[in-house]
Amino acid sequence: MKQTRAIVITGNGTNCEMEAAHACKLGGFDETVIAHIAEILSGDIRLDDFHFLNLTGGFLDGDDLGSAKAQANRLKNASVVGTDEKLVEQFTRFISNGKLILGVCNGFQLMVKMGMLPGFDGNYLQQTVTLTHNDCGRFQDRWTCLKVDSDSPCVFTNGIAKGIYLPVRHGEGKFLCDSAATLARIEDGHLAVLRYSDAGYTEAATEFPVNPNGSTNAIAALCDPTGRLMGMMPHPEAFVHYTQHPRWTRETLPEEGDGLVLYKNAAEHVKRNLI
Amino acid sequence: MAKRIEVALRAGVRDARGERIKREIDHFLHLNVEDVRTLDVYTVDAALTKNELEQAAAGPFSDPVIQTWSIDLPLATGFDYAVEVGFRPGVTDNVGRTAREAVAYLTGRPFAEGENVYYSVQFLLAGGLTIVDVEKIVTGLLCNTLIQRYSILSAVDFSAKGGFPPFVPKVSGATKVEVREIDLEVPDDELLKISKDGVLALTLEEMQIIQGQYRDPKVLAARKEFGLGAKPTDVELECLAQTWSEHCKHKIFAGTVQYEDENGNRQEIKSLFKSFIQRTTKDVRERMGDKDFCLSVFKDNAGVIKFNDRHSLVFKVETHNSPSALDPYGGALTGIVGVNRDPFGTGQGAKLIFNTDVFCFADPFYAKPLPSRLLHPRRIYEGVVEGVEHGGNKSGIPTVNGSLVFDERFAGKPLVFCGTAGLMPAVVNGQPGHDKYIKPGDLIVMTGGRIGKDGIHGATFSSEELNENSPVTAVQIGDPITQKRMFDFLIRARDKGLYRFITDNGAGGLSSSIGEMAGECGGCRMDLARAPLKYPGLNPWEILISEAQERMSLAVPPEQIDEFCAMAVRFGVEATVLGEFTDNGVFHMLYGDRTVAWLPMEFMHEGLPPMQLPAKWTPPQHAEPMLDEKGNYTDDLKKLLSALNICSKESVVRRYDHEVQGGSVVKPFSGVNNDGPSDAAIVRPILDSFEGVVTAHGICPRYSDIDTYHMTANAVDEALRNYVAVGGSLDLVAGLDNFCWCDPVQSDKTPDGAYKMAQLVRSNQALYDVCMAYNLPLISGKDSMKNDFYDGTTKISIPPTLLFSVIGKIEDARKAVTMDVKRPGDIVYLLGATGDELGGSEYFALSGSIGNKVPLVDAATAYQRYQAYHGAVNQGSVASCHDLSDGGLAVAAAESAFAGGYGMNLDLSRVSWKGDEAGKNDCALLFSESASRHLITVHPEQRKQFENIMHGNCFASIGVVTEETKLAITGLNGDAVITACLAELKEAWQQTLREL
Structure with a gap:
């Protein structure tokens, strides 16, 4: 049987490659490769050989020119x-071949700054939204409740009933659009997959710290109209087992953490559609 | 001609950076500013076409959604004063470096020699400010003039001049390389002057030893063969000064101490390090026999212990105090990325799994005048917190444990402790991962950053007190990304077996790293002219001792060098061969063909006789405070909860990523709202295993005012009881000691040196005694012995401080225990006895007193109880556990209760008491800081099981967890002594530092 293959790109300041690869493995991928960007630029590893691309958290180039800007340029x-x-051709081919991309935190920043999200009209290289400094002016590590848009075309969030609970760990997570029209198109298309919300996953939250960064309409995650590309500020790979939950010593929790479903959905989609 | 690219936020986009500065101007300087906005400025000094400049501005330099840009056209409008702040020439400019790389990707061609991009920030201030106010804002907040430059323009001048002209902070100056010879055949006062003027930090005796060496005919004859005369070169003298500095050589810990105790008993101690620290480890290891888990202690950059059969744990804690006093941000950033290189450079290299940090500051709200060279404690606080934030977060290493400790005397020097743990394979390429060696003929290779004038004399300047003339060059700025790239490359090179030996370049730079490596095989020959420089014009001695960051030194076998270098190029890391290791017994430095230093290894490493140090212990006597018996202590409890040493540090901790790498099990915060203070941290470094690494620490400098013996005993106990509280196993736990002392060498500047030295002796005695009782081997540590400020009139010495850190294991992390109470009806136990031990307590500190009855550690009894408690954790009968430390029982109970969201009813009459019954009263029971105690809750159905396993140990059931969200404590006579709702207690605890 053919293998389902995930790749996690690292290098130049990416930090979450190990746990992202672990989440892919738990999610059901037959093989997961952590590839240093140097190995991709050298041609030793090619994106074409994979089905699921992880752009994960970190501080690409120190976020020196604004988060992920330098890597987007690279x-x-x-x-x-x-x-x-050009390396970018491997990315566009990956997308047009119907494969999956998940950008988390710095990876989400990279996707919006390259223009991969929201990806209207099949244009994956046109920036229309951004992620910038949190309103509080500081890096924040805290857990957030994320209300799901169940009408979203997103492949990854399929089956999530109300919402999921995940940590954010960023200084530049405030979501902004270039225009009201872009925002309307995102919301009308149900592309704003996750929003910061109250603990019951009923209301989108505007106030700090429940909304940790001041994002427009509390938007925490975005997908493209095909649902195969998703970017999110919270970290799903940081909650795949109950011991990662901040209150596991006082609550009865299932073995699996809330973030794992994203990787399971990805593996399932690959099995059904790409193998 | 250089071009200025300005990048501004579009109208209507919130300027979070500007808002933060506006708040800080208000908080710090009490000046009212209407508005602060900020712009990014890139000064491009490179031959780019107009089109390329526009592409750079529109591409990597700006975000089209929120920003606009211009080239050589000011964007600023609507301000009264514009200020531009950039780095001084030669200071690490990380943004500039990234911008330069981005342009090179864009144009497809590398920058030419001398071309560069420089970053600065423009601040636009609006409001009724005078130029004096603006100067104050700039020098007090926006710009650290040691490393940064600024210019100010009023709105009128700005429009007249068309904004700021482009300014290129290129390093200029003499490019003539020079080697000087220093004449040591001079009178003693001139010898001392040579040392003082050169920031060599060598004493007269040490200068005379060097003088003697250069009189030895055999030495002179050997030198002649290499074209050297009878006078030492500056390269040689500087190299010896680094190697022999207190910072590198630990002369105080290696010295011979004549100790006299309070009864006049005299004792000669040859090396505190050997007599106490090393002996502790040796004796504990002997007793452990085949259960010994130590793998590499005291000989490498960090200590190594066993984790399991396949992996070993590595741990090191460092301090970076002196640089942080001058440049808090850069000093602290360098502190954390610097300590990262220690475990990374241990054995054959380790993957880094967590950071810890402990900061000691003066009150950030300090309102009295300070000596001119000292920065305000609040500014140090902000800078240090941010430096460690950037260093830790950007490196992708979770910061899992730490503390903030406050004492007014830390205004003289802040203490910045940074720790890093790593995990290495037990076996790498068929060899133990913790072992390494060098063969003569192996190549000397330096990787990572380039060498500049940054960090020159870091080792020697921190071996003296901070003074008016402390050198600017001692400060560096770290670059976590360059380091991360290097680590990404080296860890892969390790697994391919491409090098034989690795070590870090820290204090003393190459002189220290290559000097130590040469000690492994017996010599080296290195050409300083081959070293890659940030800019031309460095003299050979500067190349040798520069502490420029992000560099590792390696020994690479000649047959591997091509593959090593090719791989480095692929990973974008600079690697340079500087020479080779030899076995001829000489540290031989060349500059091109010319020999610039020829130092026998034996003289470098063994040439210094031990220091002679007098020490005399006279126990201090403090006024014993008269305690008023109060009916109600609720207000006192609230005051304690708000005290700086006890209050919530959440505003700082949330700025540190404590979860990256995915192994977080016990986080810094526990409880129903994720905000109760955890005692220790647990991480799982291997994600498909439940084996956990546990780390904790203890620090209690206040007790040093009474007796450093007990300060130390309590610090060790605090570390272990925190560790035990979350479930750490006593079968695999090791300690690290970090001594931060005020200068203990008797001299005119330090007339009380003998007392301070006696304090150091007593601290070491306690370290041995308590670690022996706890079976705690010491695996690594560090000392920093000159934590004083002296400007000729004012002297500020820090209180002697020991940070004791522990690292160990929990076999199954799923059994971990947190400090928050879990459910109403649970039984509350207090483990350990309470005594009349308020001396040095936070409670006494509320009224400015110290007292004398410092807590005494009964380690033998405590160790038994800790073992029994660990058994209870293993059988799952503990619902919550919180250690008792600052503020005693009342504070611990309040914290556990409000963290869990349930109340507690406690009865002081049920608490086990130790010592004289006459001292037993409600106040001592509530606030005494008696050591080795834990507050536990147990589900009623587990009661029997719990009590059975604790049988024979000192513990008492003292109350119950309640549904009602109140803390209610009754005193000895049955009356309520504390009644408070949890919300108000929590508010008291959270308010103090919330806004910082």
């Missing part, structure tokens, strides 16, 4: 060694 402009191929 991916757009760098060529694979010894070829005429």
Whole structure:
């Protein structure tokens, strides 16, 4: 039987590759490779050989020019060694081949700054939204309740009843759109997959700290109209087992953490559609 | 001509950075500013076309959704004063470096020599400010003039001049490389002057030893062969100064102490380090026999212990006090990324799994005048917190445990302790992971950052008190991303077996790292001209001792060098061969063909006789405070909860990523609202296993005012009782000692040196005694012995401080226990006895007193109880456990209750008492800080099981967890002594530092 294959890109300040790979494995991928960007730029590893791409958390290039800006520039402009191929072509081909991309935190920042999200009209290289400094002006590590839009086309959140509970760990997570029209198109298309909310997952939250960064309409995650590309500020890979929950010593929790469903859905989608 | 690219936020986009500065101006300087906005400025000094500049501005430099940009056209409007702040020439400019790389990707061609991009920030201030106010804002807040430059323009001048002109902070100056010879055939006062003027920190005796070496005919004859004369070169003298500095050589801990106790008993101690610290480990290991888990102690950059059959744990804690006093942000950032290199450079290299940090500051609300060179404690607090935040978060290492400790005397020097643990394979390429060696003929390779004038004399300047003339060059700024890239490369190179030996470049730079490595095989020959420089113009001695960051030194076998270097290029890491290791007994430095230093290894490492240190212990006597018997202590409890040393540090802790790497089991906060203070941290470094690493620490400098013996005993006990509380196993736990002392060497500047030295002796005695009782081997540590400020009139010495850290294991992390009470009806137990031990307590500190009855640690009894408690944890009968420390029982009970969201009824008459019954009263029972105590809750159905396993130990059931959200404590006569709702207690605890 053919293998389901996930790849996690690391290097230049990516930090969450180990736990993201672990989540892919628990989610059911037959193989998960942690690839340093140097190994992709050198041509040793090619995105074409994988079904699920993880762009995960960290501080790409120290977020020195604004979060993930320098990596977005690198991916757009760098060529694979010894070829005429720009790296970005591997990305666009990956998308057009119907494969899955999940960007978490710094990975989400990278996706919006490359223009991969929201990805209207099949244009994955046009930036229309951004993630910028939290209103509180500081990095925040805290857990958040995330209300799901169950009408979303998102492949990853399929089956989540009301919401999920995950940590955010960022200084630049405030979601903004370039225009009211973009926001309306996102919301009308149910592309705002997750929103910061109250503990019952009923109301989107506007106030700190329940909304940790001041995001427009409490938007915490975004998908493209196909539902195969998703970016989110909270960390699903940080909650795949109950011992990662901040209150596991006082609550009765299932073995699996809330974030694992995203990886399971990804593996399931790959099995059904790409193998 | 350099071009300025300005990037501004679009109208209507919130400027969070500007708002934060506005708040800080208000908080710090009490100036009323209407508005602060900020712009990013990139000064591009490179041959780019107009089109390329526009692409850079529109691409990597700006975000089209929220920002606009311009080239050579000011964007600022609507302000009264504009201020631009950038780095001084040669200071690490991380944003500039990233911008430069981004442009190179964009254009597809590398920058030419001398071309660069420089970053600065423009601040636009609006409101009724005078130029004096603006100067105050700039120098007091926006700009650290040690490392940064600024210019100010009023709105009128700004429009007249068309904004700020481009400014290129390129390092200029002489590029002539020079090696000086220093004449040591001079009178003693001139010898001392050479040391003082050169920031060599060498004493007269040490200068004379060097003088003697250069009179030895055999040495002179050997030197002649290499074209060297009878005078030492500056390279040699600087190298010896680094190698022999207190910072590198630990002369005080290695010295011979004549100790006299309070009864006139005299004792000669040859090396405190050998007599106490090393002996502790040796004796504990002997007693453990085949259960010994120590793998590498005291000989490498960090200590190594066994974790399981396949992995070993590595741990090191460092301090970075002196640099943090001068540049809090850069000093602390360098502190954390610097200590990262210790476990990374241990054995064959380790993956880093967590950071810890402990900061000691003066009151951030300090309102009295300070000596001119000292920064305000609040600014140090802000800078240090942010430096460690950036260093830790950007490196992807979770910060899992720490403390903030406050005492006014830390205004003289803040203490910045940074720790890092790592995990290494037990076996790498067929060899123990913790072992390494060098063969003569192996190549000397330096990887990572380049060398500049940053951090010159860091080792020697921190070996002296902070003074008016402390050198600017001693400060560095870390670059976590360059380091991360290097680690990504080196860990892969390790697994491929591409190097034989690795160590870090820290204090003393190459002189120290290569000097120590050469000690492994017996010599080295290195060409300083081959070292990659940030900018031209460094003299050989500067190249040798620069503490420029993000560098590791390696020994690479010649047959592996091509593969090693090729891999480095692929990973974007600079690797340079500087020479080779030899076995000829000489530390031989060249600059091109010319020999610039020729130092026999034996003289470098063994040439210094031990220091002679007098120590005399006279126990201090403090006024014993008269305690008023109060009917009600609720207000006192609230005051304690608000005290700086006890209050919530959540505003700081949430800025540190404590969960990255995914192994977090016990986080810094526990409880129903994720905000109760956890005692210790647990992480699972291997995600498909439930084996956990547990870490905790103890620190109690207040007790040093009474007796450093008991300060130390309590610090060790506090670390272990925190560790035990969450479920750490006593079968696999090791300690690290970090001594931060005020200068204990008797001199004119330090007339009370003999007392301070006696304090150090007593601390070491306690360390041995208590660690022996607890079976705690010491695996690594560090000392920092000159934590004083002296400007000729004012002297501020820190209280002698020991940070004791522990690292160990919990076999099954799913059995971990947190400090929050879990459900109403649970029985509350107090483990351990309480005594009349309010000396040095937070309670006495409320009224400015110290007292004398410091808590005494009964380690033998405590150890038995800790073992019994661990048994209870293993059988699952403990619902919650919180350690008792600052503020005693009342504070611990309040914290456990409000963390869990349930109340507690406690009865003081049921508490076990130790010592004289005459001292037993409600106040002591509530607030005494008697050691080795835990507050436990147990579900009623587990009661029997719990009591059975604790049988034979001192513990008492003292109350019950209640549904009602109130803390109710009754006193000895049955009356209520504390009654408070949890919400008000929690508010008292949270309010103090919430806004910082």
